[in-house]
Amino acid sequence: MDNAAEITPQAPTQAMIQACDVNVYYGDDHAIRNVNLDIAPKTVTALIGPSGCGKSTFLRCINRMNDTIASCRITGTITLDGQDIYDKSIDVVQLRARVGMVFQKPNPFPKSIYDNVAYGPRIHGLARNHTELDQIVFTSLQKSGLWDEVKDRLDTPGTSLSGGQQQRLCIARTIAVNPEVILMDEPCSALDPIATAVIEELVAELKERFAIVFVTHSMQQAARISQKTAFFYLGEIIEFGDTTQIFTNPRVEKTKDYITGRYG
Amino acid sequence: MIDMKQGTIWETKEMQARLRRRYRKERIFKSVGLGGLLVGLLALAILVASVLDTGLSGFRETRLKIDIYMNPEIIGNVKNLHGDAWTKQVRDVDYGALIRNSLRTKFPDAKSRHDIFGLLKLVSSDARVEIMNRLIKDRNIIGKTIPINLLSSSIVDMYEKGQILRSSDASTRKISNKQLAWLDKLQAEGRVTSQFNWTFLTSGDSREPELAGILGAAVGSFLTLLVTLAIAFPIGVATAIYLEEFAPKNKWTDLIEININNLAAVPSIIFGLLGLAIFLNIFNIPRSSPLVGGLTLSLMTLPTLIIASRAAIRAVPPSIRDAAISMGASPVQTQLHHVLPLSMPGILTGTILGMAQALGETAPLLMIGMVAFIVDIPKGVLDAAAVLPVQIFLWADSPERGFMEKTSAAIIVLLVFLVLMNGLAIWMRHKFERRW
Ligand SMILES: Nc1ncnc2c1ncn2[C@@H]1O[C@H](COP(=O)(O)OP(=O)(O)O)[C@@H](O)[C@H]1O
Numbered sequence: 104m105d106n107a108a109e110i111t112p113q114a115p116t117q118a119m120i121q122a123c124d125v126n127v128y129y130g131d132d133h134a135i136r137n138v139n140l141d142i143a144p145k146t147v148t149a150l151i152g153p154s155g156c157g158k159s160t161f162l163r164c165i166n167r168m169n170d171t172i173a174s175c176r177i178t179g180t181i182t183l184d185g186q187d188i189y190d191k192s193i194d195v196v197q198l199r200a201r202v203g204m205v206f207q208k209p210n211p212f213p214k215s216i217y218d219n220v221a222y223g224p225r226i227h228g229l230a231r232n233h234t235e236l237d238q239i240v241f242t243s244l245q246k247s248g249l250w251d252e253v254k255d256r257l258d259t260p261g262t263s264l265s266g267g268q269q270q271r272l273c274i275a276r277t278i279a280v281n282p283e284v285i286l287m288d289e290p291c292s293a294l295d296p297i298a299t300a301v302i303e304e305l306v307a308e309l310k311e312r313f314a315i316v317f318v319t320h321s322m323q324q325a326a327r328i329s330q331k332t333a334f335f336y337l338g339e340i341i342e343f344g345d346t347t348q349i350f351t352n353p354r355v356e357k358t359k360d361y362i363t364g365r366y367g
Numbered sequence: 368m369i370d371m372k373q374g375t376i377w378e379t380k381e382m383q384a385r386l387r388r389r390y391r392k393e394r395i396f397k398s399v400g401l402g403g404l405l406v407g408l409l410a411l412a413i414l415v416a417s418v419l420d421t422g423l424s425g426f427r428e429t430r431l432k433i434d435i436y437m438n439p440e441i442i443g444n445v446k447n448l449h450g451d452a453w454t455k456q457v458r459d460v461d462y463g464a465l466i467r468n469s470l471r472t473k474f475p476d477a478k479s480r481h482d483i484f485g486l487l488k489l490v491s492s493d494a495r496v497e498i499m500n501r502l503i504k505d506r507n508i509i510g511k512t513i514p515i516n517l518l519s520s521s522i523v524d525m526y527e528k529g530q531i532l533r534s535s536d537a538s539t540r541k542i543s544n545k546q547l548a549w550l551d552k553l554q555a556e557g558r559v560t561s562q563f564n565w566t567f568l569t570s571g572d573s574r575e576p577e578l579a580g581i582l583g584a585a586v587g588s589f590l591t592l593l594v595t596l597a598i599a600f601p602i603g604v605a606t607a608i609y610l611e612e613f614a615p616k617n618k619w620t621d622l623i624e625i626n627i628n629n630l631a632a633v634p635s636i637i638f639g640l641l642g643l644a645i646f647l648n649i650f651n652i653p654r655s656s657p658l659v660g661g662l663t664l665s666l667m668t669l670p671t672l673i674i675a676s677r678a679a680i681r682a683v684p685p686s687i688r689d690a691a692i693s694m695g696a697s698p699v700q701t702q703l704h705h706v707l708p709l710s711m712p713g714i715l716t717g718t719i720l721g722m723a724q725a726l727g728e729t730a731p732l733l734m735i736g737m738v739a740f741i742v743d744i745p746k747g748v749l750d751a752a753a754v755l756p757v758q759i760f761l762w763a764d765s766p767e768r769g770f771m772e773k774t775s776a777a778i779i780v781l782l783v784f785l786v787l788m789n790g791l792a793i794w795m796r797h798k799f800e801r802r803w
């Protein structure tokens with residue numbers, strides 16, 4: 104029955120994603136410097152830091168969205184379940200199905216709600232017939248907490264929903280292909296506080312199943328939803344550790360300055 | 368000096384003068400815009416009115432009801448013939464004699480050769496065919512006198528439409544006093560009627576104005592545009608997608624881009640020369656055919672189409688591409704599922720504008736020999752054909768006065784085609800946009 108999420112993730116190693124000495128350049132601009140980061144399954148890992156410090160850039164390395172930027176060059180390795188995702192044998196289309204992404208601005212396709220969610224399963228051939236596809240759409244919308252709100256209007260455009268609903272639709276679209284990791288790049292920055300709270304609750308539920316990497320500029324939000332936090336500053340990871348530790352007892356002076364609001 | 372106290376600063380004389388100046392500028396700006404619009408509308412109204420004024424009569428024809436005696440001596444013994452023998456005999460009948468005799472019976476005052484010639488000039492040369500068709504339909508009319516509504520000649524038609532005036536000098540007037548007297552008699556008997564000119568809409572070109580039709584040119588234009596569309600649309604859209612989404616940004620693509628923009632501004636006659644050199648001289652495609660016309664016009668429309676398509680593709684928000692790519696859509700899927708459907712309304716508008724431009728294009732077609740006098744309606748893209756604008760050009764150039772109204776009537780047909788195409792563009796935009 105639960106088709107979309109029945110496949111259990113790979114044997115839970117300690118780290119699902121390992122970034123090792125990652126450097127990213129936009130032309131001559133050195134945007135990310137020697138980043139090492141482990142992302143654990145069933146965990147929310149928050150990336151915080153002032154804007155322009157490279158959080159999005161790093162996030163986009165994990166699903167190779169940076170490939171679409173001609174000037175962008177990456178060194179170092181990032182592994183997903185032990186496989187180097189920049190290896191020649193990796194199919195980038197499959198990688199992006201395994202590593203989903205939710206963007207800063209809700210960007211549903213200008214298609215119906217149903218088609219938005221069904222799009223991924225369709226192109227990846229995850230459903231053998233209409234019933235299975237319906238089932239995937241149903242489970243995904245339910246998991247993203249949108250089902251009750253849209254069940255009567257699945258054929259209306261996804262773009263006709265409110266901002267918060269659109270963002271949850273994007274989440275439903277992402278989980279419909281049953282990814283292992285969901286990357287979220289400031290998914291609440293365009294939403295009002297109520298819609299933000301709904302998304303935060305949703306993230307807490309989703310982490311039972313997926314590894315979530317969550318970029319935010321709000322430290323309160325990072326403290327509320329994440330178990331791990333990485334503090335980025337000028338392209339480097341200054342400090343990485345348990346969220347409670349980072350926020351209560353930062354080891355590095357810069358982290359302390361940042362979370363106490365001295366700059367950023 | 369400005370009073371520094373807040374609240375009063377807005378009430379100084381300078382401020383009020385400023386305000387008045389601003390309002391005046393706005394008023395002038397608005398009225399200049401409105402004036403421009405009105406001038407444009409007026410010009411359009413004058414154009415349409417003058418074309419309709421001269422052209423609408425082209426859609427009507429004059430017919431003269433003449434009692435024709437189906438003289439068995441002239442027709443010959445055909446009653447019992449069948450099949451090929453009948454067809455041949457019917458075709459060989461001297462219908463001219465039938466008309467001549469019948470007209471002379473009607474107007475016994477025409478005696479001299481000159482008079483009889485003038486009498487015959489009242490009806491069109493097509494009248495013989497009309498009588499033949501009656502005979503083919505019903506062979507029992509042989510030996511009887513039957514009234515037939517014959518197509519009038521061009522001069523009678525022009526007189527009836529007021530294009531030749533009775534008051535004008537008889538020595539230069541195309542219709543003689545005697546002919547006018549005969550016409551008056553027919554008129555008095557109610558034998559002169561005006562009806563819708565189907566010939567104009569259903570036949571090809573002719574040397575006789577009253578027999579000339581637009582269908583040949585319309586079909587030629589249609590086939591030519593079909594070829595243009597079939598070639599320019601896929602190539603144009605594919606080029607636009609490649610340049611916009613896949614091509615590396617370097618000196619070569621910059622050069623290509625500049626050249627495409629330049630090509631859009633190249634005078635169309637140059638494309639005609641190119642078509643002449645390539646399609647006729649190298650590939651030996653039949654001269655005057657819609658195929659060669661369409662190929663040439665597609666060269667001409669391609670730059671326009673590429674530029675319009677690129678603009679439409681560029682207008683698709685990058686966030687949609689990001690969404691598709693992040694879902695694991697391949698580049699081709701991203702294009703086909705998202706970018707193309709969203710840019711289609713813009714691409715179609717560009718395409719139809721390009722097609723409308725091609726529809727009205729004359730110069731390049733002159734270069735590839737599409738100015739021939741062609742009577743037959745083209746049946747395929749390899750037949751010799753005329754196109755609407757060239758047909759207009761040919762008729763406008765004709766010394767026969769009767770072609771004047773045909774020229775305007777053809778312009779009306781061309782304008783109707785353009786309006787229809789634009790309507791199609793709007794309809795398609797709507798249809799595609801409803802899919803968001
Ligand atoms: N597409 C790009 N091309 C060139 N430079 C970029 C691009 N995207 C980001 N950068 C640069 O990389 C740095 C990090 O940006 P980003 O990852 O967006 O920061 P953040 O998400 O933390 O605000 C910035 O200096 C930014 O100017």
Ligand SMILES: [Mg+2]
Nearest residue numbers: 158159160288
């Ligand atoms: Mg960012």
